[in-house]
Amino acid sequence: MKKKSRPMLLTLSAMLVLTAALTGCSGKSGTSGTSPETTPKTAQTDNGGTPKAEQPGNPDGTWVLGEKPLEFTAYAHYENTNFPAWESTPAGKWLSENKGVKISMIAAAGAHTQKLSALMASDQLPDMIWTDRNHPDLERLREAGKLVAFDDYLDKYPNLKTWMGDNLNMLRHDDGKLYMFPNWYTSRPAGNAGYVVNKKIYDELGAPPLETTDDLYNYLVKVKEKYGSSVIPFEPHRAKDMQGLGVLYTAFGEGALYTYLNSSMRAVPKDGKLTSVFTDPVFREAQKYIAKLYREKLISQDAFTQTEDQVLEKVMTGRVAVFAGSSPTTMAGDAQPELIKEDPDGGYFMIWPIHKPGLDKNKIYPGTYTSFGWNAAYITTAAKDPEAIFAFLDWYTGPEGMNLQFFGPEGDNWKGFDEEGKPNFTADYDPAEVADIQTKNEPIMFVGNTSYIDPAKYKYMAELPFEEQDWRTKYQQTITWPTQYNVTEFVNLNPPPESEEGIIQTSVDELFLEIYANSVMAKSDEDVDRILDQGNEDLMALGYGKLLEWRTARWQENLKKMNQE
Known part of the structure; x- marks a missing residue:
């Protein structure tokens, strides 16, 4: 399955889960609590319940959401996928009107490879690009010095660092720097297979x-x-x-x-x-x-x-x-x-x-699932204020940003947080409105935090009888999540496309699928063995063995990094 397809399906599933997930909320009055800061279970706030890191005029010079306007361009580097107009979405409209965040979406009209190539050639890059983790086109940009490293921002804006934990180090490039902001990362099992x-x-x-x-x-x-x-x-x-x-x-x-x-x-x-x-x-x-x-x-x-x-x-x-x-x-x-x-x-x-x-x-x-989700957001050197963009993404991936995307602005469907940092749902919670919010926001959920939002979604579901629970959510809780396996150790096993191993991979992939299909259509067990024997010989002739050696080395490097954490 294409890398892009799977996350979009899973993300869509996550959005639709809430259609009926909280139907039983009426009559349960939510009380306003303190807003969680970056740690999941503790919060340090001012008397108004706003996290200290978001107070206007911070003496440490951190960017503050809403303190001044933020405008930047964004581009989704996926075939047949374009971001919608920012203010056509509930979250985008609210952020534009209340916090001064305006994002201009760049469309490719189905010609994404050509579009990004043209932007690169003219040196008119988008400020933010959203695509697969380790996409070869983004590696080319990194080699050309066109991507911004995030290392200096992680402690100033700690939502990503807190919710990802040490696994974030697995996303670092060989030069030791972090260039990508993962989407739908998680510290808990996820998936729907x-x-x-x-x-x-x-x-x-x-x-x-x-x-x-x-x-x-x-x-x-x-x-x-x-x-x-x-x-x-x-x-x-x-x-x-x-x-x-x-x-x-x-x-x-x-x-x-x-x-x-x-x-x-x-x-x-x-x-x-x-x-x-x-x-x-x-x-x-x-x-x-x-x-x-x-x-x-x-x-x-x-x-x-x-x-x-x-x-x-x-x-x-x-x-x-x-x-x-x-x-x-x-x-x-x-x-x-x-x-x-x-x-x-x-x-x-x-x-x-x-x-x-x-x-x-x-x-x-x-x-299977990985700690990193599927795709990622990158910030290019074209951005006038890359720190502000990162700070916004970090807020967007935190509790307040995730609740805005899933349940709307604080005050209607939710108000404040409980002791675990989950939203308190109000007596006015409207399941139909929430479902509409999620559906319309889904295309701009580009730095989703699965670790936070899954428990938040299930907060009221757990109180309902099994037969009344949302269909997807109840089977995620009882069947799919308990039976998905963490394969974080096997990430980043794709060689650079222009390398010898990268060229081999392209040839191996094409032949692999042909052999696989032939074995499915085999006339007998003996025919399956014959097809796979010959297929393995043909793959080895293309350099499959060399590709396996390269991937083994990278896999062992991953294991060393994980054992150091």
């Missing part, structure tokens, strides 16, 4: 066990026998991005991770080294199982070519029996209210991750 099951079909088939790979196969066979071509037994989302097929792979090994198949890794750790995926016994066993499902038409036959809209249509209409992927909760969560309108006993539910018989079900991880 797993299996969603169609409840109506499941009940009609007698609610059989769905725990092991044998159970799953038998169930899919029953689905096909009863419903024929009208229902897809197993929908793997976008197979070309691994997605649900990658989730199935994790069922065959304790600690087998979805991340091993991603472009940023394409390797399996063994005895301190990163080794070929295609020689991994667990991967081979999984591929034989998947190929069997495909041969017997228990998996979407257009899994490698179908579009996102085609998958969505099937999920929304209930034409899938089991749906798996890196974030199946997004589509299933949208479909849930529509399906139960027609049948209150229908809809979807999630199951504990499938495991091969004999394995420990609590050591199966269908999804």
Whole structure:
């Protein structure tokens, strides 16, 4: 899955979670407390409840939100993604009118690579660029001295440093400096990968066990026998991005991770080294199982070519029996209210991750997460006042900024903070208004703080009966978050694109996907082995071994950094 797609899906899921998350808040009067400073559980404030770091006229010279206007330009370096007009969003409008923060959004009209190249060539860079962490285009800017290092700001504006902790050091460049502000970073498990099951079909088939790979196969066979071509037994989302097929792979090994198949890794750790995926016994066993499902038409036959809209249509209409992927909760969560309108006993539910018989079900991880989230904001030397931009981002990622983005300005839906730094929701809390706020703010949530906002979202949810909780949130709490694995040690394993290893990676990625698809469509177990044997030889001829050596060295460097923390 593309780096950009996954965070946007997860972020969208996080936004939609609140649609019904706090429906039970009416009648619970929130009391105004003190605003948390940067530490999650303690706060030092003035008598008015405003953190000291935000008092006007600070003698230490720190930038203060609202003390003077702040204007800068911002650009989202992703294909088919542009920031909306700043004041068209609730948070942007409020910040513009009340704090003098105005951001001019630069659009690329779908030609993002060409747009940034033109901006670089003309030396008219945006003040802030939002894109993948370690994006090669941003590395080129760093090499040209066009990015601002954040090191001098971290203690003056400590939200990021406090909420990220020592893991922030893992984002430093080889020169020891920090150039990126991560988005949706976290110190707690996060993610939505797993299996969603169609409840109506499941009940009609007698609610059989769905725990092991044998159970799953038998169930899919029953689905096909009863419903024929009208229902897809197993929908793997976008197979070309691994997605649900990658989730199935994790069922065959304790600690087998979805991340091993991603472009940023394409390797399996063994005895301190990163080794070929295609020689991994667990991967081979999984591929034989998947190929069997495909041969017997228990998996979407257009899994490698179908579009996102085609998958969505099937999920929304209930034409899938089991749906798996890196974030199946997004589509299933949208479909849930529509399906139960027609049948209150229908809809979807999630199951504990499938495991091969004999394995420990609590050591199966269908999804992964890192402490750093997915994308990041960079400040360029074009900025007239880079410190002010960083200070704003740091405020935006802190408790007040996150609550503004999720619940609106203080005073209506929330007022003050409890002893743990979570917002106090008022008796006037309006679920429909909050849902609208989140949906409209989602495109400008560019420095999200998962560690803070997830517990805040769940504050009232925990008080509701399970059946009344928001569909996404209850399964995040009970299924997905407990079964996602921290893969922070495997970050930053992409070589520079112009390097020998970077060129090898491009060739390896193209051939890897071709081999992978061929193994899924194999005619027999023997055919799977033949395809993977030949595929591994072909990859090695392209330099796959050299790429694995380079990535092993970087992985070991990561482990040393983490052990020093």
